[in-house]
Amino acid sequence: MTVLKSISEPLVVHKIGTKQKRIARVEELLVMVGLEPSYASRYPHQLSGGQAQRVSIARALALQPEFIILDEPISSLDLSIQAQILNLLKDLQQKFQLTYLFIGHDLGTVAFISDDIAVMESGKIVETGSVDTIFNNPQHEYTKKLLSAVLDPTKDLGRFI
DSSP states (O other), rough: OOOOHHHHHHHTTTTTHHHHHHHHHHHHHHTTTTTTTGGGOOOEEEEEEEHHHHHHHHHTTTTOOSSSEEEEETTTTTTHHHHHHHHHHHHHHHTTTTEEEEOOHHHHHHHHOOOOOEEEEEEEEEEEEHHHHHHSOSSSSHHHHHTTTOHHHHHHGGGGG
């Protein structure tokens, strides 16, 4: 499936717009996520990981949702691309007043993108709170263990030199 077909599929399923309006919407979405409209004719194997993730974000935005679930959206990307995608997600969140359910294992990333955090252990929520509360005053033992496993480069670098 081309990028055009992938992004426009939700519009087709919901019978939104004419074919020309759907094409225009896809081009608008591609630009919104930092890709040229010419990417519409590409296939998944012709995209880098970051480009593919941008296409996925564009597809998620096609129906103008208020709420998006992001399950490990940057886990397979290079560090510099991760930062780009996180910044894009924050920009889109502000621009469209989106609510995200961000699922992740990297606590630094979770803290960057989130206002509130729910910590899960074995599929159950064990603690919830603001980023500040969870990071500065964790209550549950599992949360404390997770936070103790996070390296602080200003303190922990000596262990690896």
